[in-house]
Amino acid sequence: MKIITWNINSVRKRLDLLKDLLEREKPDVICLQETKVQDADFPVSFFEEVGYGNVMFQGMKSYHGVAIASPQKLAPVAKKEIGPFMAPRFIAAKLENGVRVFNFYVPAGGDEPDPEINDKFRDKLDFMESMSTWSSDIKGPVKKSVLVGDLNVAPSEHDVWSHKQLLKIVSHTPVETEALAKVMASGNWLDAVREHFGEDDELYSWWSYRSRDWKNANKGRRLDHIWMGKDLKKSLSDVAILDDVRGWDTPSDHAPISAEFKL
DNA sequence: ATGGTTGGTTACCAA
Numbered sequence: 001m002k003i004i005t006w007n008i009n010s011v012r013k014r015l016d017l018l019k020d021l022l023e024r025e026k027p028d029v030i031c032l033q034e035t036k037v038q039d040a041d042f043p044v045s046f047f048e049e050v051g052y053g054n055v056m057f058q059g060m061k062s063y064h065g066v067a068i069a070s071p072q073k074l075a076p077v078a079k080k081e082i083g084p085f086m087a088p089r090f091i092a093a094k095l096e097n098g099v100r101v102f103n104f105y106v107p108a109g110g111d112e113p114d115p116e117i118n119d120k121f122r123d124k125l126d127f128m129e130s131m132s133t134w135s136s137d138i139k140g141p142v143k144k145s146v147l148v149g150d151l152n153v154a155p156s157e158h159d160v161w162s163h164k165q166l167l168k169i170v171s172h173t174p175v176e177t178e179a180l181a182k183v184m185a186s187g188n189w190l191d192a193v194r195e196h197f198g199e200d201d202e203l204y205s206w207w208s209y210r211s212r213d214w215k216n217a218n219k220g221r222r223l224d225h226i227w228m229g230k231d232l233k234k235s236l237s238d239v240a241i242l243d244d245v246r247g248w249d250t251p252s253d254h255a256p257i258s259a260e261f262k263l
Numbered sequence: 264a265t266g267g268t269t270g271g272t273t274a275c276c277a278a
Contacts, residue, residue, distance in 0.1 A: 009278085010270055034278085036271065062271050063278090108278055120277090153277095207267035209278090253269075253278080 001097060001261045002027045005148035005224055007254035011035040011067065015046050017248055022050055025258060027244070028070060029095060031241040033105040035065035042067070056093055064088035066103050072096045083134030089127070097263055104131070104149035113173045121170065124152070127178040135187030142187050147227040150254065153180045158202050159222035173223055189227040192259045196239035198249045205241055207253045215247065235261040
């Protein structure tokens with residue numbers, strides 16, 4: 001089972017890149033964030049044409065939006081296993097092999113890392129708090145489950161280009177990394193990317209558009225994640241950050257991440 | 264300390 005997660009930054013803007021990615025990587029399931037399209041305008045026929053016609057999506061006009069697509073049938077996840085999340089930031093599906101896929105788009109949080117003066121940052125912390133409650137409620141360790149998405153937090157010092165310079169920058173502040181650690185602990189989740197690469201490699205999945213030479217400057221952050229329940233650890237066979245996709249023509253500012261399981 | 268770019272929408276907001 002191969003799963004890819006990608007903040008595509010407008011699905012309609014990047015159908016050609018998505019087609020190339022799916023043809024090259026042939027994932028069993030792809031999870032998208034920031035689709036930026038309301039459900040009535042979601043490009044369903046494109047997904048059917050490229051062989052990913054089993055597609056679930058929850059979006060809104062202009063902002064946010066998530067989707068899960070697969071060549072195989074997708075079933076809804078039981079209601080009791082779904083938290084009270086904002087629809088355009090969360091969607092879940094059950095694959096034919098029984099694996100549940102939870103796809104999140106955590107609020108970015110604005111610029112000012114102070115919940116007292118910045119409502120967006122408050123919303124981000126609240127969202128992660130509700131993720132912790134949800135993880136606890138569905139009882140960890142969650143069996144046959146994968147949690148993926150743009151979590152908008154770079155947890156460790158090796159997930160950012162400069163730990164010191166980013167400690168007060170939203171996405172890497174201690175209050176956020178602690179909140180994300182709590183989510184992880186609440187569900188006994190494992191970070192599949194770190195399980196594969198270890199703790200020491202510098203790993204990034206996002207590079208700002210506001211950098212002329214993003215590749216050489218390499219001022220990246222690892223905001224996109226694939227987590228797994230402990231029961232899947234022994235099945236994890238490969239992980240890749242597909243950073244070449246960040247260099248494609250008119251790219252998203254996020255790279256896709258891929259994980260393979262031999263179930 | 265500041266500004267840099269992109270997408271959706273159509274004036275700016277969100278990232």
